[in-house]
Amino acid sequence: MTLRVLTVDDSRTILAMLHHTLSNAGFQVLQAEDGKQGLDVLQSQEVDVVITDINMPVMDGIEFIKNVRASGQYQSLPILILTTETSQDKRDQGKAAGGTGWIVKPFDPDKLISVIHRVVH
């Protein structure tokens, strides 16, 4: 079964790199440019795992995660936080909001894939 990954980031560069790495690894990749768009995607698509940035316009990653977890149907959807934060603040906030794990930018492709396999069947 092809796993579907929703990537949420306002940086086209990061979206492109994620898309490249993930689709090469056999994932189907969906994209959104902020949390609001991410929620829209989740409304209409089945997704196996989410990778989201924290700093985004319109709706940031923390709000996005909170909204996903509050929606009821995505209680067990793994959400990975994409972060460059050197302080642990954002990571902790993301976890408190319901984030499953995190990926530190700049990411190593192999590490990215192994992290996804850590949180999704």
Add this chain to the structure above:
Amino acid sequence: MSDLDDFKATYFDECSELLSELEEQFAAIEAGERDADRLNAVFRAIHSIKGGAGAFGFSGLVGFAHAYETLLDYVRDGRVELTDDVVTLCIKANDIVADHVSAAKNGEELPAEYGHEEKVRFDVIARGGSGAGSEDDDMNGEIIEEFDIEFTPVRVELKVDEAEESGEDDAFDAPPLEAAPGSWEVRFTPFRQLYARANDPLLLLRELGVLGEMSVRAVMHDVPALGDFEPFGVYCSWEITLSAPDLTDAAIREVFEFVEGDCEITIVPLGATLSRSVAPAGMPAAAAEPGVADLLALTEDEVADVAARPAAAAAPAVEEEPALSFADLADEIKASAPPRPVAPPPAPKPVAPPKPAPSGEGGEDGGNRSVGVQSIRVDLDKVDRVVNMVGELVITQSMLTQQMDETLRARYTELVRGLEVLAQTTRGLQDSVMAIRAQPVKSVFSRMPRLARELATKTGKRIKLETIGENTEIDKTVIEQLSDPLTHMIRNSADHGIETPEKRRAMGKSETGTIRLSAEQAGGNILIVVEDDGAGINRERVLQLARDKGIIAPDITPTDEQIDQLIFAPGFSTADAVSDISGRGVGMDVVLSNIKKIGGSVHVRSWTGKGSRVTLRLPLTLAVLDVMLVKVGDSPYVVPLSSIVETMQCSRANFERVPSGGQVLQVRGEYVQTIDVAQRFELPTQTDPDDRFVVLCETEGSQKVALVVDDIIGQQQVVIKSLEENFERVDGIAGGTILGDGNVALIVDVQGLRATQFHKNAA
């Protein structure tokens, strides 16, 4: 192009957009709009630039952006006040970021100390902002922190947690790394919130299994009798032994990286004291409960069933639970549907949530649609191919229409109607395709504020740059050609137009001069206007210089308007002393030639003491040209319609011989230079002189020229093709085009003909 190059190209595109946005945001911030949205947008822009730079290893850019980002973060959360000084520093910082970006783009290395001064100021301001307080150390650490040491703090804190929670256990006092690597005992007790964050013990166990040979024992002494079983309770823990050569506890801990704090985890070398931490009394007690064994005997489906049945009543059950130690999560757990049911492993994966009815028409296909993305990125070559083909289509369509004479029209009304629809659709298609290539002028406008700032610094003048209509869209190729002319025009305004503050004060003007850059669409053209409220063109001086340089003859007295246009003459410069800004003798003539190249025109107006205005009139697109098809000798030529004033038969034209042997045309009292194109191009012509035609054209600076051709065939649209692609530039020819019959017609370069004619006459 490699993938990496692709990503880089995307990154630099994105950077230039982000830098434009920074310019825009700071223009508003400077004007006093300092709301949270703007500050957040600024922060995000720098953050994104840094993020990508990290991915490509642009360390200089990362370092600077990181320091800047830290300051912005403090500004954003109010720890640092956004004073005018800070704004000025930020604007300077934006320029430095832009320099780093372009250095990275060009593969250059900026000196290590570049931007160091600003970095230090970020630090000073950030320290000041934190006040005298406990945070000082922390912040200082963050500023100087290396970008890539991400994981270290995690590990340290994990150790601290364990030490606190199992402080009585001697085994944990020994430094883990000193234990002989190889075989380990791991005890893993998940807490409820581990599930709430969608982590799954099964996956963690599976990942552990990859590390080496593993055996797992579920510890279920806490599992209650079935009657007391609470579906969302957490009852299970696991004891795991793992062995592999060189297996370190760090590798094991990494597996549990995400669930740190959401579980209790102990790792000790095999054979150490782990057994002590397992309550020995627990097992018999649990075993004595009949419900446990029954539960373990259930199949996966039955477990799911058990788990699902009470789900509807779950919410009250959760509320009755004693308060969890993770208060922050309790609300969310209560407010939402229950987390994944906890059952002995393997935990059944809950049934996938029902797919909501697709919104709108998207059926099965909806699955492949990437809903969130509103744009796709397309290779410009592909767009150009479409543009070219649409151009050809437009031409074919207009050819078809021309074929319809009155008889045909009368006979085939359906065909006529069909052609009309085709014409409309083709137009629509053309507009849509052009819109794909169109870009807001913002991308060049946004580079100008920095230029104005630099010019103000260099000249000691006070200059405010206003931009209007930056969302006006023009063809991408035109935009690319705009940067140099705009730069020269703004330099010219700053250097020659705007006066010094003292002078302005003396004249009763505000000390700060304004340069206004605007763009608007007017019919089939885009007007770009650069105006300033400076001194205006010094006509006396311009005329004097033009005479000194032999640009105009001493006996000619040009009008004011003609004098103004002289500033575009090649080699003309009015700078009293050659400054390093715009007095290099190349400048406004560059503006003219660049704009001409893309089929535009330039016009200047000046009001002494009040200012000047330069207007660029640009075509919306470069792909299709409206032309008049003419015949010279046996060859087809086209003349751009935009330069034609009128046409007339030679028999009705009023030619006069001039002493030099040439001919001039007298039109409404004006004498116009006349060029016989056949003669000029040395093409044999048999046409009776009276049957030939005059095409009266206007070139730059309202100069007229009369072209004599053998026949006028009609108007049409053509796609411009380059001669240089396979040949070289030819004097008097602006390019070629392919006619409906497949033959090549050459485009007459009216301005060029006129210039070479002068040359010939002079020789």
Add this chain to the structure above:
Amino acid sequence: MEALAIRDDMGDKTAVVGANTLQLIAFSIGEQTYGVEITTVREIRAWNGATPLPNTREFVRGVINLRGTIVPIFDLRARFGDGQTSPTKNHVVVVMSVGDKWVGILVDAVSDILTVSRDDIHNVPEGNAIDTELLNGIVTHDSRMVGLIDLHAVVSGAKMDG
């Protein structure tokens, strides 16, 4: 406008082409035979007129439309100083790539595809200035002299003032 595709019956000849051999397309101008390396040839088409280019030397016959791009045509006879060709439908334009540009050469006829050894290529004898300017070398094939065209030289100096 019909294009004569390069014949594909040259398969048997390519079989013997080694590192030291060269395949030429040979064409004639009057009694003379010239050749260009086959890899530079893009297409061979019948003469169908050209739009004259003003301000160019007499050996520039004009430009044609080659599937949407404009390609200049050089009259090889005129280039060798023997006056302009009076082309008919039987004359041939050999379209070749020179650097990153495509050009057409007007010749009387395309005669053959030749396989020659690089060792058999001789320097152009001194004496005829135009020959030394426009030829890379001379090779003898079946007792015919074949001049190897230097395409870069042929297309240079096309403008009046150049």
